Amino acid sequence: MTEVRGYAARDAQSPLAPFSFTRRSPGPHDIEIEILYCGICHSDLHQARNDWRNSLYPMVPGHEIVGRVTSVGEHVKKLKAGDFAAVGCMVDSCRHCSACDDDLEQYCEHGATWTYNSKERNSDALTFGGYSEKIVVEERFVAKVPPHLDLKATAPLLCAGITTWSPLRHWKVGPGQKVGVIGLGGLGHMGIKFAKALGAHVVMITTSPGKAKDAKKLGADEVLLSRDAAAMAAQAASFDFLLNTVPVPHDLNPYLALLKRDRTMVLVGVLTELEPPVQGGALIGGRKSVAGSGIGGMKETQEMLDFCGEHNIVADIEVVPIQAVNEAYERLLKNDVKYRFVIDIESLRKEAA
Amino acid sequence: MTEVRGYAARDAQSPLAPFSFTRRSPGPHDIEIEILYCGICHSDLHQARNDWRNSLYPMVPGHEIVGRVTSVGEHVKKLKAGDFAAVGCMVDSCRHCSACDDDLEQYCEHGATWTYNSKERNSDALTFGGYSEKIVVEERFVAKVPPHLDLKATAPLLCAGITTWSPLRHWKVGPGQKVGVIGLGGLGHMGIKFAKALGAHVVMITTSPGKAKDAKKLGADEVLLSRDAAAMAAQAASFDFLLNTVPVPHDLNPYLALLKRDRTMVLVGVLTELEPPVQGGALIGGRKSVAGSGIGGMKETQEMLDFCGEHNIVADIEVVPIQAVNEAYERLLKNDVKYRFVIDIESLRKEAA
Numbered sequence: 001m002t003e004v005r006g007y008a009a010r011d012a013q014s015p016l017a018p019f020s021f022t023r024r025s026p027g028p029h030d031i032e033i034e035i036l037y038c039g040i041c042h043s044d045l046h047q048a049r050n051d052w053r054n055s056l057y058p059m060v061p062g063h064e065i066v067g068r069v070t071s072v073g074e075h076v077k078k079l080k081a082g083d084f085a086a087v088g089c090m091v092d093s094c095r096h097c098s099a100c101d102d103d104l105e106q107y108c109e110h111g112a113t114w115t116y117n118s119k120e121r122n123s124d125a126l127t128f129g130g131y132s133e134k135i136v137v138e139e140r141f142v143a144k145v146p147p148h149l150d151l152k153a154t155a156p157l158l159c160a161g162i163t164t165w166s167p168l169r170h171w172k173v174g175p176g177q178k179v180g181v182i183g184l185g186g187l188g189h190m191g192i193k194f195a196k197a198l199g200a201h202v203v204m205i206t207t208s209p210g211k212a213k214d215a216k217k218l219g220a221d222e223v224l225l226s227r228d229a230a231a232m233a234a235q236a237a238s239f240d241f242l243l244n245t246v247p248v249p250h251d252l253n254p255y256l257a258l259l260k261r262d263r264t265m266v267l268v269g270v271l272t273e274l275e276p277p278v279q280g281g282a283l284i285g286g287r288k289s290v291a292g293s294g295i296g297g298m299k300e301t302q303e304m305l306d307f308c309g310e311h312n313i314v315a316d317i318e319v320v321p322i323q324a325v326n327e328a329y330e331r332l333l334k335n336d337v338k339y340r341f342v343i344d345i346e347s348l349r350k351e352a353a
Numbered sequence: 354m355t356e357v358r359g360y361a362a363r364d365a366q367s368p369l370a371p372f373s374f375t376r377r378s379p380g381p382h383d384i385e386i387e388i389l390y391c392g393i394c395h396s397d398l399h400q401a402r403n404d405w406r407n408s409l410y411p412m413v414p415g416h417e418i419v420g421r422v423t424s425v426g427e428h429v430k431k432l433k434a435g436d437f438a439a440v441g442c443m444v445d446s447c448r449h450c451s452a453c454d455d456d457l458e459q460y461c462e463h464g465a466t467w468t469y470n471s472k473e474r475n476s477d478a479l480t481f482g483g484y485s486e487k488i489v490v491e492e493r494f495v496a497k498v499p500p501h502l503d504l505k506a507t508a509p510l511l512c513a514g515i516t517t518w519s520p521l522r523h524w525k526v527g528p529g530q531k532v533g534v535i536g537l538g539g540l541g542h543m544g545i546k547f548a549k550a551l552g553a554h555v556v557m558i559t560t561s562p563g564k565a566k567d568a569k570k571l572g573a574d575e576v577l578l579s580r581d582a583a584a585m586a587a588q589a590a591s592f593d594f595l596l597n598t599v600p601v602p603h604d605l606n607p608y609l610a611l612l613k614r615d616r617t618m619v620l621v622g623v624l625t626e627l628e629p630p631v632q633g634g635a636l637i638g639g640r641k642s643v644a645g646s647g648i649g650g651m652k653e654t655q656e657m658l659d660f661c662g663e664h665n666i667v668a669d670i671e672v673v674p675i676q677a678v679n680e681a682y683e684r685l686l687k688n689d690v691k692y693r694f695v696i697d698i699e700s701l702r703k704e705a706a
Binding site: 237261268272276291293 | 642
């Protein structure tokens with residue numbers, strides 16, 4: 001066991017504060033990583049504050065983790081000391097169900113073990129995330145970071161990246177297709193970059209005229225204002241795919257009208273109820289689908305990182321010291337970030353030193 | 354032009370009553386059919402009463418039509434005088450859009466011409482449906498009825514049949530799959546028969562314990578009571594496909610929990626809003642889909658009829674004279690029919706004679 005320092009929420013009300021805990025010593029299949037950067041995901045905030053009523057305390061959030069391998073167990077083949085490594089939303093799964101067999105550990109039929117706010121496999125010990133100096137994870141759940149990527153801007157790929165990458169690949173987005181990305185935040189900005197790099201004609205769909213310029217800088221070919229009924233009508237039945245990243249309940253029906261026959265809108269942002277209900281007729285008239293997609297498996301996480309390495313894709317970020325995490329949460333609530341906060345974990349080491 | 358007798362709604366309030374109108378003389382590509390039987394679809398009632406606020410009067414309902422060919426135009430190849438023929442929900446479409454090219458005329462991008470409550474292509478003349486003696490339809494929109502099928506019980510295949518057949522085929526339902534049919538009415542009873550004949554393990558999902566016996570008679574292997582939370586939990590994540598035939602707004606979320614990962618629930622019954630909203634998390638946790646499907650194209654309508662001919666599949670019906678159509682509507686509102694009313698059009702000829 002090693003003593004590790006981090007920042008934790010002690011309960012739903014208190015701000016995050018310094019916290020010490022222990023990590024296991026690396027076993028034969030484990031990789032020990034010195035954490036260098038950790039992205040701040042919206043879900044960190046929701047879980048720290050128990051918004052989803054499933055929080056376990058003390059909680060060390062963080063599942064967009066990149067760092068340097070410090071040691072590996074004797075059976076580890078994927079990485080060696082000194083390599084750059086990444087850990088995302090999961091650190092374990094059952095490994096024998098059909099989802100795990102299909103490299104989709106996030107849908108593990110016995111429940112994946114999440115990087116934080118979860119319990120270690122077959123144990124009551126809590127998992128602790130990336131707002132900390134160090135993490136020890138089994139090889140399967142560690143990805144290799146292509147060497148020349150900007151490391152701090154790579155961190156958000158582990159959640160915001162894979163969450164948008166996975167559905168774009170699963171629904172086979174590519175050249176010749178018109179793809180809409182709904183909502184421009186942490187997820188949406190990665191959705192635009194990926195859809196564009198995959199060869200699609202990308203339309204950023206937003207309620208905010210102010211986001212048009214940035215959307216184009218990120219790679220969008222067009223911007224469609226969803227409150228402009230005439231503009232929406234002009235693009236009716238013209239989209240091959242819609243990636244809906246909006247994180248709050250909203251009306252899906254106007255977006256369904258944008259889809260061509262036999263096409264799908266995938267929800268990745270909203271975990272709660274939609275508002276108002278979907279209209280059966282909006283699906284029936286054109287055999288359309290509304291689907292959901294959750295993060296991605298470890299195999300596709302590695303594929304995404306490799307693709308990012310080839311295309312030099314990273315997130316647009318703002319780096320903050322860990323001492324500013326509570327302030328960053330407040331700014332996140334106001335969407336005041338372009339487009340992801342990343343904690344420089346060096347600030348934690350300096351604080352302790 | 355020929356004078357034709359039928360029954361029509363004159364407005365949203367009045368009962369259906371005798372009505373005379375004219376049909377065109379058959380053109381070179383037309384087929385003239387002496388109507389023998391016409392099924393009563395729920396949508397007949399909704400449209401006669403203007404429940405969907407799009408009714409055109411006078412309205413002669415009926416789109417589950419079977420009869421005998423009396424004459425054909427010179428270019429007609431599919432059928433000849435004396436053959437048994439069927440007409441469903443459409444009598445025309447643009448014939449040059451991608452949907453028409455894909456034999457999915459029901460999704461015609463310029464709008465299909467419906468058998469009634471619609472306007473003739475490029476005209477303001479209303480279309481009149483199957484509650485009448487005779488109909489004239491272009492060859493593409495007429496199907497051939499396999500000769501040995503019970504004709505009166507074949508009529509409902511043209512709407513209730515194709516509406517359930519098309520999604521079962523599109524989503525590739527077959528042997529080794531567990532398929533749920535939600536709701537046991539006109540659509541649901543056909544869904545059970547088709548899913549069973551296609552080789553699936555069929556579970557009838559209903560709110561009514563009283564329907565269990567009938568469901569098994571129709572071919573269901575199991576009955577699942579959707580209000581039995583323990584029974585629903587026991588079958589969580591075990592279904593390969595769900596065909597939802599419920600015609601009224603209802604909560605989809607409990608059914609989504611029944612689906613395996615990457616599977617779909619298809620709505621065919623409810624055109625209005627669902628209630629309450631779908632939960633994003635219910636889709637995201639397993640990459641599930643809610644889709645819609647509307648009737649079927651003419652090619653798949655013929656494939657369905659041929660399949661029914663091979664497997665001797667018809668609807669379970671109750672035959673009524675046309676003079677009882679208003680009473681049948683009242684019983685339909687109470688679900689008091691197993692499972693489809695069919696009008697014997699001979700009763701119309703006798704009335705006029």
